[in-house]
Amino acid sequence: MATPSLRSARWFTRDDLAGFLHRSTITATGVGRQALDGRPVVGICTAWSDLVSCNFHLRGVADAVRRGVTRAGGLALEFPTMSLGENLMKPTAMLYRNLVAMEVEESIRAYPFDAVVLLGGCDKTVPAQLMGAASADVPAIALTGGPANPAVFRGRELGVGTDLWHYVAELRAGRMSRDDFAELEAASMPSVGHCPELGTASTMAALTEVLGMSLPGSATVPATDARRYALGETTGERAVALARNGPRPSDVLTREAFDNAITTLMALGGSTNAVIHLLAIARRAGVALGLDRFDELSARTPVVTNLRPSGEDLFARLDAVGGVPGVLARLAPLLHLSATGVTGRPLADLVHRAGAGSAAETADETVVAPLERPFAATGGIAVLRGNLAPDGALLKTSAADPSLLSHRGPALVFDDVHELAHRVDDPDLDVDADTVLVLRGVGPVGGPGMPEWAQLPVPEKLLRRGVRDIVRISDARMSGTAFGTVALHVAPEAAAGGPLARLRTGDPVVLDVARRLLAVDIPDREFARRPPALGDTLPARGYQGLYQRHVTQADQGCDFDFMALDGAEPAGDSADAIIGGWHGGW
Numbered sequence: 001m002a003t004p005s006l007r008s009a010r011w012f013t014r015d016d017l018a019g020f021l022h023r024s025t026i027t028a029t030g031v032g033r034q035a036l037d038g039r040p041v042v043g044i045c046t047a048w049s050d051l052v053s054c055n056f057h058l059r060g061v062a063d064a065v066r067r068g069v070t071r072a073g074g075l076a077l078e079f080p081t082m083s084l085g086e087n088l089m090k091p092t093a094m095l096y097r098n099l100v101a102m103e104v105e106e107s108i109r110a111y112p113f114d115a116v117v118l119l120g121g122c123d124k125t126v127p128a129q130l131m132g133a134a135s136a137d138v139p140a141i142a143l144t145g146g147p148a149n150p151a152v153f154r155g156r157e158l159g160v161g162t163d164l165w166h167y168v169a170e171l172r173a174g175r176m177s178r179d180d181f182a183e184l185e186a187a188s189m190p191s192v193g194h195c196p197e198l199g200t201a202s203t204m205a206a207l208t209e210v211l212g213m214s215l216p217g218s219a220t221v222p223a224t225d226a227r228r229y230a231l232g233e234t235t236g237e238r239a240v241a242l243a244r245n246g247p248r249p250s251d252v253l254t255r256e257a258f259d260n261a262i263t264t265l266m267a268l269g270g271s272t273n274a275v276i277h278l279l280a281i282a283r284r285a286g287v288a289l290g291l292d293r294f295d296e297l298s299a300r301t302p303v304v305t306n307l308r309p310s311g312e313d314l315f316a317r318l319d320a321v322g323g324v325p326g327v328l329a330r331l332a333p334l335l336h337l338s339a340t341g342v343t344g345r346p347l348a349d350l351v352h353r354a355g356a357g358s359a360a361e362t363a364d365e366t367v368v369a370p371l372e373r374p375f376a377a378t379g380g381i382a383v384l385r386g387n388l389a390p391d392g393a394l395l396k397t398s399a400a401d402p403s404l405l406s407h408r409g410p411a412l413v414f415d416d417v418h419e420l421a422h423r424v425d426d427p428d429l430d431v432d433a434d435t436v437l438v439l440r441g442v443g444p445v446g447g448p449g450m451p452e453w454a455q456l457p458v459p460e461k462l463l464r465r466g467v468r469d470i471v472r473i474s475d476a477r478m479s480g481t482a483f484g485t486v487a488l489h490v491a492p493e494a495a496a497g498g499p500l501a502r503l504r505t506g507d508p509v510v511l512d513v514a515r516r517l518l519a520v521d522i523p524d525r526e527f528a529r530r531p532p533a534l535g536d537t538l539p540a541r542g543y544q545g546l547y548q549r550h551v552t553q554a555d556q557g558c559d560f561d562f563m564a565l566d567g568a569e570p571a572g573d574s575a576d577a578i579i580g581g582w583h584g585g586w
Contacts, residue, residue, distance in 0.1 A: 017582050043077055048080065069236040076236065079111070104136075107132075116140045116141075123200035146194070147222055147316050149222065160188070169458065193223025200277075203274045213249070215234060265381070266294075270381075303379065310483075318368070384511075386519030399484065408509070433470060443490070447476065455484060471511055499520075501534045502527060
């Protein structure tokens with residue numbers, strides 16, 4: 001019989017009606033009775049779906065994990081969750097991140113798992129799984145899906161989003177023909193896997209590794225590489241060890257681990273979406289974290305990688321020069337090296353091995369630079385505040401036009417994305433290179449779900465004049481693959497009564513990144529007296545209504561207000577509901 005220390009033993013070792021039902025349910029699937037004797041039960045949480053190319057290959061990866069679990073003496077039981085993919089889900093996959101986080105948490109809590117392997121690819125899937133695992137606090141280890149093979153268009157390797165946004169601008173400016181654009185489409189997205197540039201999926205894969213929730217070196221291995229399946233086996237083996245001896249997510253997701261992840265985010269020039277996800281995961285783990293900590297760490301952390309959209313290379317290029325461990329070796333003086341992850345070893349051990357192994361590979365400094373010769377002196381994301389964003393906004397400085405980081409110009413306000421789409425390319429639009437485009441009413445409540453609409457297009461009339469970037473402001477998000485001088489995640493959002501709702505077209509807007517300022521240059525009393533231009537957002541029915549009533553703002557991670565640990569007692573173990581003896585139902 002299984003050792004009492006295993007959580008699953010409470011289901012399968014009982015000599016009563018409950019034990020009979022539990023064992024019979026498993027043997028009915030073709031699993032032999034002996035497989036339940038003393039073996040840790042490892043859940044494989046998979047986001048596989050035909051609808052999401054980022055996650056399409058995870059069925060095969062799950063098979064590899066199963067082999068590893070079996071080889072290590074465990075029993076693997078696979079279970080699905082909703083699969084989140086930004087391309088096809090409308091209005092945005094972010095609307096459903098919290099739903100999947102709840103699904104993951106409750107599936108782990110309700111079933112007889114001693115440990116769980118989390119398999120995800122597209123960007124909202126991974127944070128959702130980490131949020132759920134943090135709340136359930138059963139030993140867990142993640143394996144991300146890996147970057148897709150790059151498209152090749154006219155001899156150049158392309159990312160999925162970064163290069164697409166560039167070519168769309170060329171098409172709108174009349175510098176690319178429709179036939180050329182059709183040729184681009186025929187070449188695009190040649191394989192499964194997540195975006196191959198440093199979008200949100202690649203960023204979150206890297207940060208999952210830095211948090212200590214996945215195996216070292218796993219984030220950058222391409223989705224189609226045989227090593228990813230070998231990683232699946234190794235991850236399965238490690239899950240069995242976690243089931244027996246831990247650590248649990250609460251042991252891994254510490255304040256020091258989050259500091260390391262934020263430092264790496266800034267050094268990579270990673271996605272602004274990662275800020276929201278780290279805030280949400282931290283709240284689930286009971287770690288106090290706010291935007292100010294991101295800004296503090298950004299100020300002392302240089303950008304040391306040359307990855308699109310901030311730089312030139314694709315994410316898999318990092319794999320060739322030591323992967324995420326190679327980056328951490330460069331960042332060692334800025335990291336908490338005592339932090340321990342699912343390997344059970346301190347980060348210092350990993351950094352030492354990575355530094356010794358990757359020094360020669362990165363000697364040219366074209367992909368990963370040393371701290372003393374970085375690509376940028378400070379981190380890739382700045383936190384802004386002011387009378388337009390009293391609770392904060394973000395700007396990805398590493399992907400912005402440096403000449404626009406101190407700017408003053410008149411606002412041109414759009415109240416929804418359909419108005420923007422209808423008007424932005426109007427040749428009579430009153431806009432010039434100094435204009436500040438504003439899209440509001442598209443935050444967590446207003447979107448709903450805070451869609452990736454903040455990367456407002458540069459108006460066609462400006463593109464045709466050679467203008468490639470202007471200042472833009474929104475309470476929405478933007479793709480991690482996008483670029484430009486965009487102040488986004490404005491909090492509180494307009495639909496929640498934030499001051500962005502009182503901004504009018506023509507108002508003078510001031511952006512000063514050095515002063516961390518985002519403001520309208522109007523006396524505060526006058527601005528405060530203005531009525532908001534947007535009416536109240538009426539919550540919808542069903543899940544969307546629940547979301548709009550309970551989602552927090554961007555500066556708090558956009559999780560539900562009832563899901564954060566924040567001193568509340570964690571939910572009990574569902575195994576406590578097992579009734580002993582010879583009475584009871586299912």
